[in-house]
Amino acid sequence: MLLEAQNLTFGYKKERRIIDDVTLSIDRGERVALVGPSGCGKSTLSQILAGYIKPQKGMVLWEGKPLPKKGYCPIQLIYQHPEKAINPRWKLGRTLTEAWQPDPVFLEEMGIEPAWMDRYPIELSGGELQRFCIARAMGPETKFLIADEMTTMLDVITQAQIWQLMLQQIEKRQMGMMMVTHNEALAKQICNRIIDFQQLNL
Amino acid sequence: MRRIRRKKNQRKRTIYLILLIGILLLLLVIAGRFLSPEQYGPDYNEKKLTPSIQHLFGTDYLGRDMFARTIKGLSNSILIGTLAAGFSACVALVLGILSATIGGLVDKIISYLVDLCMGIPHLVLLMLISFMMGRGLRGVIVGIALTHWPNLTRVIRGEVLQIKNMQYVKVAEKLGKSKIQIAFQHILPHVIPQFIIGLILLFPHAILHEAGVTFLGFGLSVDTPAIGIILSEALKHIATGMWWLVFFPGMMLVMVVMMFDQLGEHVRRLLDPSSARE
Amino acid sequence: MERKEILEVKNLSVSFQMYDKGLRQKELQVIRDLNITVHEGEILAIAGASGSGKSLLANAILGILPLHASVKGTMKYRGESLTLERQRKLRGKEIALVPQSVGYLDPLMKVGKQVVGVNGSKDRQREVFARYGLGKEVEQMYPFQLSGGMARRVLIATAMISNAKLLIADEPTPGLSTEMAKETMGHFRDLAKEGRGVILITHDIDLAFAYADRVAVFYAGTTVETAPASDFRKGPSALRHPYSKALWEALPQNGCKPIPGTQPYAGNLPSGCLFAPRCPYRTEACETTIPVRQIRGGEVCCNHAT
Numbered sequence: 001m002l003l004e005a006q007n008l009t010f011g012y013k014k015e016r017r018i019i020d021d022v023t024l025s026i027d028r029g030e031r032v033a034l035v036g037p038s039g040c041g042k043s044t045l046s047q048i049l050a051g052y053i054k055p056q057k058g059m060v061l062w063e064g065k066p067l068p069k070k071g072y073c074p075i076q077l078i079y080q081h082p083e084k085a086i087n088p089r090w091k092l093g094r095t096l097t098e099a100w101q102p103d104p105v106f107l108e109e110m111g112i113e114p115a116w117m118d119r120y121p122i123e124l125s126g127g128e129l130q131r132f133c134i135a136r137a138m139g140p141e142t143k144f145l146i147a148d149e150m151t152t153m154l155d156v157i158t159q160a161q162i163w164q165l166m167l168q169q170i171e172k173r174q175m176g177m178m179m180v181t182h183n184e185a186l187a188k189q190i191c192n193r194i195i196d197f198q199q200l201n202l
Numbered sequence: 203m204r205r206i207r208r209k210k211n212q213r214k215r216t217i218y219l220i221l222l223i224g225i226l227l228l229l230l231v232i233a234g235r236f237l238s239p240e241q242y243g244p245d246y247n248e249k250k251l252t253p254s255i256q257h258l259f260g261t262d263y264l265g266r267d268m269f270a271r272t273i274k275g276l277s278n279s280i281l282i283g284t285l286a287a288g289f290s291a292c293v294a295l296v297l298g299i300l301s302a303t304i305g306g307l308v309d310k311i312i313s314y315l316v317d318l319c320m321g322i323p324h325l326v327l328l329m330l331i332s333f334m335m336g337r338g339l340r341g342v343i344v345g346i347a348l349t350h351w352p353n354l355t356r357v358i359r360g361e362v363l364q365i366k367n368m369q370y371v372k373v374a375e376k377l378g379k380s381k382i383q384i385a386f387q388h389i390l391p392h393v394i395p396q397f398i399i400g401l402i403l404l405f406p407h408a409i410l411h412e413a414g415v416t417f418l419g420f421g422l423s424v425d426t427p428a429i430g431i432i433l434s435e436a437l438k439h440i441a442t443g444m445w446w447l448v449f450f451p452g453m454m455l456v457m458v459v460m461m462f463d464q465l466g467e468h469v470r471r472l473l474d475p476s477s478a479r480e
Numbered sequence: 481m482e483r484k485e486i487l488e489v490k491n492l493s494v495s496f497q498m499y500d501k502g503l504r505q506k507e508l509q510v511i512r513d514l515n516i517t518v519h520e521g522e523i524l525a526i527a528g529a530s531g532s533g534k535s536l537l538a539n540a541i542l543g544i545l546p547l548h549a550s551v552k553g554t555m556k557y558r559g560e561s562l563t564l565e566r567q568r569k570l571r572g573k574e575i576a577l578v579p580q581s582v583g584y585l586d587p588l589m590k591v592g593k594q595v596v597g598v599n600g601s602k603d604r605q606r607e608v609f610a611r612y613g614l615g616k617e618v619e620q621m622y623p624f625q626l627s628g629g630m631a632r633r634v635l636i637a638t639a640m641i642s643n644a645k646l647l648i649a650d651e652p653t654p655g656l657s658t659e660m661a662k663e664t665m666g667h668f669r670d671l672a673k674e675g676r677g678v679i680l681i682t683h684d685i686d687l688a689f690a691y692a693d694r695v696a697v698f699y700a701g702t703t704v705e706t707a708p709a710s711d712f713r714k715g716p717s718a719l720r721h722p723y724s725k726a727l728w729e730a731l732p733q734n735g736c737k738p739i740p741g742t743q744p745y746a747g748n749l750p751s752g753c754l755f756a757p758r759c760p761y762r763t764e765a766c767e768t769t770i771p772v773r774q775i776r777g778g779e780v781c782c783n784h785a786t
Contacts, residue, residue, distance in 0.1 A: 037657035039628075052372055072378035085369040089391055095370075099377035125531055127742065139377070152654070155529030156685050160730040160738035182657070185732035 001025045002176050003075070003144060007058035008048055018044050019055070022201050031170070032178045033187035036197030042180045043080075045197070046148045049178070050077035062144075072099070076137035080149040082129035086121045093117030096132055100139035110135045110165055127158035134162070138169060144176040152181070163190055216468050223465045227280065230458070234277020242270040242427055250444060259450035263439060272451045274427040276458055279409045282339070286346035286412075287404035293351040295397055298358025302366060303385060312359075316352040324349055328411055329420045342421045346408045354400040358393055365392050395473040402466035406459040413455060429455050483519035485559070486646050486677040487541070490515055492553035494533070494540055494701075498747075507550075510746040511536055511701040514553070515772060515779070518646065518677040523668055525680045525688035525709065527727075528698030529743050534681045537698075538648050541679075542577060543567030557646070572599055576644035580651050582631045585623040591634055592619025600641040608637045612667070628656070632664050640671070647671060650681045665691040685727055689713055697724050700743050700754040705785075707778030720780035723755050753782070 003026040011017035018041040026032050036042050047053045049060055051067045060067050062074055079085045086095050096102065096117070107114070110131050121129055130150065137145065147166070151159035167190065170177050181187050187194050244264040253260040259268035301312040319327065328345045335341035365371060371388050379387070409429075415421040416430025424431060429451055436447030494511040511533045518524045526534050539545045541555065543564050555562040557570065567575075579585065586594055596605045609618060612633040618626070626634060632652075639647050649668065653661040668678050669691070682688050688695050689712040696706040705721035712718075715734075716725040726739045741758035750756055752767040759766070761784040772781050 051376065070378075070380075073376040076376065077373075079369055079373075081369075085373055087368075087370045087388055098374060098379070125529075125742070127529075136373075136377070153530070153683075155683055156727055156730040156732075157738055158529065158742070159732075160736045161740075163736060164738055183732060186736070189732045189736045 001061075002028050002030075002063065003049065003178075004061040004064075005045075005049060005058065006061065008045070008055045008060070009057035010044060010048060010053065010055045019048065020201060021058075023058075024195070024200060026176060026178060028174075028176065030176065030193050031167075031191040033191035033194045034178060034180045034197050034200075035184055035187050035194055036182065038182055040197055041201060042197050043148050045201075046077060046146045046178070046180050050075045050146050052077065072139070072141045074141060074143040076139075076142050076145055078130075078133055078137060078145060078147045078150045080152055082126055082133045083121060085133050086129055088121050090120075091117065092119055092121060092124070092129075092132055095121075096136055098136060102135055102138070106138075107135065109168065111161065125158075127154050127162065130154065130162060131165075134166060134169075138173075142175065144178075145170070147177070147179045149180055149182070151186075152183075159186075213472070216472050220465060220468045220472065223461050223468075227458070227461060227465075230273065231277050231280050234274045234280075237270055237274050237277075242266055242274050253446050253450070260444070260446040262435070262444070262447055268432075268447065268450060271427045271432060272429070272454050275429040275432055275451065276454060278422075278426065278428055279412055279455075280405075280458070282343055282346070282412050283405045283408040286343050287350065287401060287408045289343075289347040290350035290404055290408070291354055291397060291401040293347070294354035294358055294400065295393070297351065298355045299362055299385070299389070299393070301355070301359045302362035303381070303389075309359075312355065316355050319349065319352040324411060325414055325418075328415050329418065332415055332420050337420060338423055339426075342412055342415060345415065346411055349411075350404055350407060354397075354404065357396060357400060361393050361396050362389055365389050399466055399470045399473065402462060402469060405462040405466075409455070409459060409462070483521055485517050485519055486557065487516075487518040487679075488554075488556040489517070489537070489541070490554045490556075492537070492540065492551070492555065494536055494545065494549055494551050496546075497548040497550075506747070508747045509701070509749070511540070512749075513702050513781075514698075515703050516679075516696050516706065518679055520645075520675045520677060521672050522693040523672050523678040523680055523691065525682060525692030525695045526698060527682060527685050527688040527695055530683060531700075531743060531745075532698035533701040534683075534698055535650055536701075538577065538650050538679070538681055541567075541648065542571045542575060544571075572597070573642045574644055575646045575648070576639035576642055578639045578647055578649040578652060579635050582623045582626060582635070585634075585638075587623050589622070590619065591621050591623060591626065594623075595634065595638050595641055597638070597641060604641055604643075605637075608640050611640075612637055628660060629663065632656070632660060633667070636664075636667050636671075644676070646677045646679070648679045648681070651683070652680070653682065653684060653687055661687060685731060697721065697727065699723050700749060701746060702754055703779075703781065704755060705778060705780045705782075707780075711776075711778065718776075720775050720778055720785040721755075721782045722759050722761060722784070726758075755782075 005022060005024045008019050008022045009017055010019040022045060034042050034045070044053065048055050051060070051073050067073065067075065112131050112135060116124060116128065151162055154162065169175070179187065179190060244266050245261070246265050248257070248261050249265040250263055251257050251261040257267050257269065259272060261267055297312050301309045328349050331348055332341035332345035335344050365388065371384060374384050374388060412421065413428070413430040413433065416428050417434045419434070421430055422428045432451045433448060436444070436451070440448055492511055492514040493509060495507050495509040497505055498508045514533065514537065516524065516526070526537065528534055536545070540551060545551065557566070557575070560566070592605060595608070596602060605619070614630065614633055614637065618630060618634070647668070652664055656664065665687070668680065672678050680688065680692055689709055692709045694706060695709050695712050696703050698704070705719070705724045707720065712724070712728065716728055719725050719728065728734055729737045730739070739758055744750060744754060744757070753759070753770050756762045756766040763783070765783050770781050770783055772779055773785065775785055
């Protein structure tokens with residue numbers, strides 16, 4: 001198993017658990033979609049899986065071992081709002097190379113133009129910024145990507161563009177992937193396994 | 203089209219205003235530094251003169267030129283303000299960042315200190331510290347430095363807490379960045395503008411408090427030309443009709459304080475991204 | 481059947497004074513040659529990517545553009561020109577905006593009082609609340625106490641308090657479940673049936689296609705095609721503009737096929753057809769101004785549309 005979640009439980013308030021005893025495992029070569037209505041806890045689960053939030057009970061195992069607490073995390077999360085996930089005071093070139101040095105071929109595949117490197121985030125559109133977020137997270141140590149409503153705020157053409165290049169990279173680098181979405185049509189189009197979140201989190 | 207022209211280039215105006223105020227204040231300091239003691243010393247031939255071309259602000263009961271004395275006094279005040287406000291702001295920066303990044307007990311202690319200092323009236327605390335330090339220049343500077351950090355500490359603590367929870371900071375953590383790297387790369391650059399504005403806005407406070415504590419007799423010694431001394435001395439003579447001894451120095455003090463206030467406001471407008479398009 | 485026009489926007493252009501590098505200023509055109517009409521009793525969806533000028537159009541209609549904007553072209557409300565003064569008189573009364581979320585409400589004010597607002601009355605508010613099945617207890621609630629469905633209805637109530645004839649809903653559905661979105665759209669449909677005009681601004685193409693009567697597709701600040709929503713449901717062969725066709729094909733259920741390129745930025749727009757750089761049918765004729773043509777019951781701004 002690549003990624004395992006065992007009996008995860010989490011709630012912001014004591015009496016209400018958002019995630020209640022969730023167990024889930026994802027194998028190599030799977031592209032998994034977590035589908036469910038908004039506000040049901042999908043985002044919280046993906047943040048637990050990526051190590052952003054510590055579960056109150058249960059644990060996340062990556063290749064059989066707990067996730068590293070410090071240092072580079074092999075599971076990277078892509079957020080819904082790229083403009084929030086990028087430091088507005090940095091030029092985009094700096095954001096892109098925060099963790100690694102992507103080569104020009106990769107950038108071309110990602111549809112990132114060299115001229116954008118000297119721009120500030122406010123000057124680019126959401127779709128363009130999302131490319132930076134994905135590229136930034138695609139360091140050599142990244143083995144698994146979680147896309148949390150990654151293209152929800154984008155128009156359909158940009159959405160299609162981003163998923164096309166995302167799938168291309170995942171294929172090429174043999175990465176695992178989980179997407180979180182409320183759009184079932186998109187989930188069917190992209191993934192080979194669909195999990196109904198409400199079934200999972202009874 | 204009329205609407206547009208009226209709005210023309212606010213940013214240019216802001217920069218010009220900042221430069222203008224900055225140069226005026228700098229000139230004041232330099233002028234004060236280069237005044238020779240004779241110029242503001244006593245001259246018994248010219249006592250109690252009303253304002254004229256020779257003595258713009260008149261002279262006092264010892265025949266001291268009030269214009270020169272006011273300039274010298276303000277220059278001193280600004281220098282004291284620089285030292286005290288600078289120190290205070292640095293304390294605020296360090297405590298604010300420590301409080302927000304380490305959290306836990308450290309945060310509690312710092313927050314408690316902030317509340318404690320803010321609970322005591324500024325001037326009372328300032329008088330106590332200045333008195334303890336043996337008054338004089340040292341007493342005033344230490345007093346002001348130790349009483350002006352709490353507000354800014356609070357602001358910086360809030361800013362850091364907010365930025366710490368930003369998605370891009372959390373992403374940086376997951377990309378393997380250490381706490382120190384994040385503090386220097388993400389947090390500090392965000393806090394610096396706040397810090398600069400806070401620092402500038404501390405000046406008027408520091409200057410007014412310096413004048414206040416000196417006026418009350420807990421500050422600078424009587425022979426230094428300081429606005430507080432000038433005003434407290436002048437008050438004794440106001441009954442004799444020497445209005446200019448209070449009016450001009452007092453007005454100059456208000457003007458300097460307002461200039462610092464405007465400087466802070468305009469720097470804020472320049473640095474604040476939300477008004478960048480105005 | 482011919483319905484009366486409520487709103488007609490013709491050749492609208494909006495530009496901003498911006499800072500270029502450092503202190504130089506330049507004029508930035510963000511909307512150009514934009515045309516829409518809204519009839520009584522219809523829902524007109526405005527669909528387009530972010531940055532295509534959708535929200536700006538709403539602000540232009542309401543007359544709440546920022547000060548450094550300048551507007552050209554004509555806007556007519558019920559046949560009469562919509563001046564700044566008239567906009568001030570009509571907005572909130574005849575023309576109303578449906579807030580996007582409860583985040584737009586005052587969190588410290590009870591809902592009832594807030595819905596009454598400046599122009600409404602208590603009786604009218606009760607009437608509107610009753611219509612949407614909101615009980616008297618809801619009046620006394622604060623915005624954070626509203627459940628999702630209640631919030632949607634309260635938001636529509638804020639616009640309906642004045643019995644407005646033209647409603648503008650800016651992105652009313654993001655974050656809603658499919659059922660809730662359906663319910664919200666149902667409310668808008670009811671309002672349209674009463675003879676009102678509804679402008680539905682959305683980047684959710686599925687929603688626009690499914691619930692609107694007509695769809696205006698925006699691209700880089702202009703309307704490229706306005707056509708009955710049924711054409712959009714049928715697919716590319718029923719559509720006129722290559723961008724509309726591309727939108728359809730990029731929908732996940734239709735194959736998720738992207739076209740290359742990005743929407744051009746204001747200030748960096750091509751002359752002539754704005755879509756030309758990404759268009760497979762591009763010819764030399766596309767470099768000049770493209771006239772709006774009527775084809776098969778829709779308006780299109782393309783030389784190659786058939």
